[in-house]
Amino acid sequence: MEAFLRDLLLNTAWYFTAARGLILILIVMTIAGYSVLLERKASAWIQGRIGPNRTNHPLIAWIPGLGNFLMKGGFIQPAADGLKFLFKEDALPGHVRKTYYVLAPIVALAPALIVLIMLPFGKLPTGEAISLTQGADVGVLFMFAVSSLGVYGIALAGWSANSKFPFLGAVRGSAQLISYELAMGLSVLTVFLATSGPGQDHGLSLVAIVDAQTGAWNILYHPVAALVFLISIFAETNRHPFDMPESETDLVGGFHTEYGAFKFGLFFVAEYGHMVIGSSLFILMFLGGWHVLPWVPTVGSGAVASLLGVAAFFAKLCFFLFFFVWVRWTIPRFRYDQVMRIGWRVLLPVAILNLLVYFLYYALTGAR
């Protein structure tokens, strides 16, 4: 034991790992914070309002021009929101199952973080994929497997809260996630059938699928699969119009009714983390990943091309985060039975048929 501890203290590699982990968490929290800001601003614009434009810090307000711009754009607001979550009293209700109640937000957030560090979002001039961890070229199956673990957080939260509305929310959420996982998987299978069939050794790698999209993007070859996948990620991330687990109007706050302060904040970050994951997967598989335009995979060469590629990926990601918000303020929430009907009786058959058609096409023509 003592040797282990000494090893732990002396081995500097641990410190780097810990520092990297902290930086990653900061980045994810910041992304989540600014997604919330985007959500608030975009909803305000759609409703003819202005949105957050008051929060400021004296030190920032002191900067001429920029300080005012940051205040009007609400760019300081996420810091205020985050600090509010951090400093609120972290109440523990008396009627909850305490261990699981504390565990639930962690279980909800951890899968999102794990998948986020694995996501490739660019390519180095040497040809290696850029992501937050090395050796991140894992298959899409791993991503789906881990990211759908997030449902355990919701189920656990609903059950441990020991209260009927969170429980209903959790049951709905789990049922919905399981239902849409099928259609999602089948739509992804169609894409991989086309780009990484037998004879190619990259299997289910996301980097390979981006490499395969140097010409036309997959959304042009697989519009139906893209549509099914898009609808499924809306359901998987519990966003409108599929936000069954926390339908405020009928379930108070849904699965996180009993949560407050930083624990609620963790659920929030997890939701936005899942949004980032869903959008990234869609971009990687259907929208050419870090390729700038269809038939124009790179602009410039060397480091410039890499940077522009990363920029292209983040531009697409920003558009998608905005799209989530845009859809949220456009469509009303589906009823629970409608959600189930769409999942099982529309999306699943469509995905199966789509897969079959492509399968037969490739089998009969040998084309790829």
Place this chain on the structure above:
Amino acid sequence: MAIKVVERRPLTLAERSYLPQILAGLKVTWDNMVRPPVTLQYPDERPAIPQNYRGVPTLVMDPNGREKCVSCQLCEFVCPPKAIRITPGEIAPDAPNAHVEKAPQEFEINMLRCIYCGLCQEVCPEEAIWLQSQYSMTGTNREMMVNNKARLYELGGTLPDGHHKWDKKKQEAERQAQEGH
């Protein structure tokens, strides 16, 4: 009258798929988004108050700077939430407007009780109490929410008045005194 039978045609596949409707909805929200916001940034920008707005009740003076209220207490009696409290007082015999005889010694309107109904303005025979354009009353304690006479005149100011009721009465009295009635 001929009955026109409206044919209820079944929904087309596109309509049943719900997707064109979603796209149309997205266009609606997009159009809303690029439209300029309608928000009024309240403490910085103030709304334009229309004339005849019934805001905080105030006491006004006539164009000669004389306080119009003669402390008849009609407003005190008519006030539904009993927000008005008047202490009547005499006007000194050597004052320039001694002919009016009475004026309020103290006049209090409790804005915590006031319901802005405007009955005081309606009932006032002297047109001395007016609900004017001030719409925001704030205070940090209960005393601050009770407007006393000085504050009521400060809020009310002077309103144009073509009647000159008491001037005319005075002139009439002087004329009659001259003619020896």
